[in-house]
Amino acid sequence: MNVTALVKYVPEPQGTPTLGHDNLLIRSGVDGALDPGDEYGLELALQLAEASGGQVHVVSMGPDEAMAAVQRALAMGAASGLLVTDPKLRGADALVTARVLAAAIARTPADLIVAGAESTDGYTGTVPVTVAEMLGIDSVTAVRRLEAVADGFRIERQTEAGYDVIACPSPAVVTVTAGATEPRYPSLKGIMAAKSKPVERVDAADLGVTDLAATQSVTQVTDSPAKAGGEIVQAGDEAVAKIADLLAEAGVI
């Protein structure tokens, strides 16, 4: 089974992110890494490919530095990679990103496409599903277990109440939740081998994606009043209400 894994290069996940003068997140020129959330999907991909004698191909979109994310994926065991890098794609929104990724994925046939559940910097969580629609294939999100079966995949999908078991035909796009797998640590041998694995570098034009118009613009950024730091409250009825509110806000009650 051949699997394509989507990986994203995100700025230092623990550092203080900054906005550029155009109110877009500064992604290039800062230290970054392969999004830890993507590693769970990548690990699943590697396990599936290893079990079936197939290969993992990684696809990423980002600035030049994003090659580091692709290299890391190769070091973990992916066989080949493709990086879409283009200054015109700076600040691309979910739709443009989906178009680019769909075109990039289409270049290499795969039985399964995996992605992380949501990126550490963007949190949108919808791009993989949009890509699936563009490719005309099925999708299952919030996957915590996946097995290849005769006519596709048997998937356990996380839900608010627990989990569903889903029968999904192949090919499909899945997003994998954190903790679904234990991502492997690449060995030095893997890192060395990564250097000689084939990686393609393309831009938007190569993929035939021309409609890059931004459809969202940030009009202003202000400091949030309540959230300058944490707040301290004394235990009591008010505190109980406050925490219950917080839980409700999170959609848990």
Next chain:
Amino acid sequence: MGAVWVYAEVTPEGPHPAALELLTKARRIGEDVAAVALGPGAGAAADELGRYGAATVYASEDPVFADHPGRPAAHVLASLTADHAPSLILFAGTYGSRDVAGRLQARTGSTLMANATDVLAPDRARTEIFGGTKIVDVTLAGPEPRLVLVRPKATAAEPSGGTATVVAVAVDVPADARGARIVERHEEAASGPNLDEARVVISGGRGLGGPDAFAMLDELATTVGGAVGASRAAVDAGWVPYAYQIGQTGKTVKPDVYLAVGISGALQHITGMKGAKRIVAINKDADAPIMKIADVGVIGDLFSFIPALTQEVRRRAAS
């Protein structure tokens, strides 16, 4: 200006509470408000959707929407959109709605904004970044309808007392556009979700004083559908097994809410949970290191606070 629509998740038990919040919001920004309810229970839900502001409810009871996540709903929503041309569609920020919105975006070629905390106009929404310290106002452009995923509880639901006209939707989802099929449904109320995947994690530390207090955390966890974790101190003391350990040498979790109960917040613990979206700490000590990263720090006796919180959550869930 076109209508403002709300994609309402429905089940035989009624509409998802988020739908009512979204309708309340929709009424404030648009004159013409409609809801789309697809799946068993849609008809019954229409009354309540109407009461909260939907003038029209496009409904279908077809089980295909319950059995196949995302794809059929997106397909039908796409054709409804083509027919009626709304300006804006609001979605709840749930797993299910995200799937629909994401697929719809591919069909409509319009913009999608996620994690909105407020919608100010059919073409303007608001969100927070950098851990909630910055508020960002965004203008939505491009073809209509614009799609916005709204965070739960961003608005309080308020009925307007109206009634909805139900429009039956013809469902013609071709077999190859149905997609993946739900084969089994499991509820994990008793055992709780997996620590790695839980949306709420309630962790106990040295402050619990012993293994018995973890029963208190279990109860709260069951009530909120969360999982129980522990700091290394509690594991080392033998109060809970290593599988509960969160931290540098244990699990790393990224729940929506992390409750650190009786945990001082040593660095090696913090590394395992600092990715949580909201952090609440309950501790006797206002100077405990955990307070520095908590969004809300509750200073006091955890043995009275936790049961009180559990009670309050139960009360709200019942009402």
Next chain:
Amino acid sequence: MSAALLAVVLAAAIAVFARRSHARVTLLREARPAPRTEDIIRRARRELVQVLGQRKLFRKAVPGLMHAFIFWGFLVLFPTIVEAMLAIVDEDRTLPIIGQAPWFLFTVDLFAALVVVGVTIAFVIRKVQRPDRFRGSHMQEADRILLTILAIVGSLLLWNASRIALGLSEHPQAQPLSNALSSLFAGGAATEVAERVLVWSHLLIVLAFLTYLPKSKHLHIITAAPNVFFAKNGPSGRLEPQRIDLEAAEEDMRFGVATAEDLSRKQLLDLFSCTECGRCQEVCPAWNTGKPLSPKLLIMDLRDHVVARAAAPSGEVQLQPPLVPNAVTDEVVWDCVTCGACMQECPVDIEHVDTIVDLRRNLVMAESRFPTEAGAMLRGIEGPSENPWGQPSDARTEWIGDLDVRVLQPGDKPPEYLFWVGCAGAFDDRAKKTTQSVARLLNAARVDWAVLGPRERCTGDPARRMGHEYLFQMLAEQNAETFDDAGIVKVVATCAHCFNTLSNEYPDYGAHLEVVHHTELLSHLIGEGRLSPAGAPIGSVTYHDACYLGRHNGRFDAPRDVLAAGGAVAVEMPRNREGSFCCGAGGARMWMEEGGDQRINDTRFAEAEATGAETLAVACPYCFVMLDDAAKGKGSDVRVADIATLLAEATLGEGVSPPRRVPGSTDPWTNLEDSFGRTADS
């Protein structure tokens, strides 16, 4: 005729010896050379003191004496073998010049007696006392060797006795023991036969012993001396670098030690020198807390594996099985805290820790096979954050708060002392207190100092001890560049691991710094009168020697001097100075989960608590965290604090504030907490 027979026997013995040695000699010859030839004088001196002087053996008085008797006896009695051969050819022949000298005859008798005493003591130790350090050792083989030694000197004494009986000795009074034994012989023809039998027996036993040596642990009598000679000259805390060049050809790549073929000549010599004495096992923190790691058993298992492979029939190129898990298990390799107590005790200078790290190098770099929980630490260090906890670099200056601290910017004039805060000192709440105390003290003493702030990155010590040599190399090179760019010469560090790495290991990467530990600098400042601890005295204290400061680098006095200057009443733990018992965090174990019956830190803390001291003083953030965790786990009242904080309190009167009420509590006499966040019932 005798001469011819002797020649044949000798030739046969030598031939057998050579054949039995062949396998091991070949192994040594084909092994990777890793020559250590610098500073020959130092090596020679060590040889004299340790081998000739038996110094390390005397760390245990009675066993030391036992071994010294046998060893010195061996040296002194060596000429008697030649004498025996001469006498076989012609019974009147003795050694030229000295053969009949009274002093020589007496010396032989004396040392033969001492050997007998030594062997007797050895049997008493092994059979009566039965120390636990022999658990796992081959006792029967040792018994055979001891009995053979007894037979050698016994036959020598009896032979001398028979010679006296035959009147062949010119000064029988100079041979009291042999003389006494001579009464066993009547003289005459029977004794003549006895004398021939005895001289031949003596020689044959010696030759048999010689041929037995190559395949026994007693081979140490040949290998120990060179092993000591080629031991590390410098501090034991310094690991030898292994340069990793990812651009190099794959055939030339080696990551640590995977199979027996990867072991160096010195490492093989280590394996052949082990006498299974168990002194290392006795002091190992892992073994002492119920873990399967014993340094002795590790060396024995590696040796047995290597020897078994060598004995296997050669032919086609054999794929050597990996040492881990075939010779030793993964668990055993990861249990090690790299404290070096084993190497400290080993009388033949085996370097257990270096071999363990070499095994780890292969496991981590080539196979990516290590305790998964340590992965978080590796990712933290290699990722953009460059520290084990994955904290953002710009948070490295959070500890500063209101303190007057100079953060060195690029292009600034370098300070006299760069205070290397380290990752723990910047991010860990307990260690931050140490950092702040040091800052206050340095300011009070008007030292010209500064910190690098966000330009600091992990020294790489945890990565290196874990075996990720490549990651360490990258960090060392980057840090060396930072030091160079900033013009840094002198560095003061509060972490014993940073101190060891910057001082001993960074020169291999181009950073030549003068590194002091903060206790040394503070001691110096006190000595110069720039700090005067005149406040409340520290009180009763026991000091825990950090392995990477004490044992590995010989720094024991400065911390004690600082405490004394601060008015401390010091109580020593039973295991102190180089005998200190590790806190359990070394060898990157701080980042791993611990198994076994007890935790190493709990064991050490119990020892500290038993001294009755109110305060447990530490000099390293790892020790601080481990021992403080142990204290909290036990609910103990013993305060764990760094020496800098104790000194700051005694000097500047800071850090200790009056007890403060916990908000919300109504009882004024309970729920009081001190400034370290502990309440009476926490």
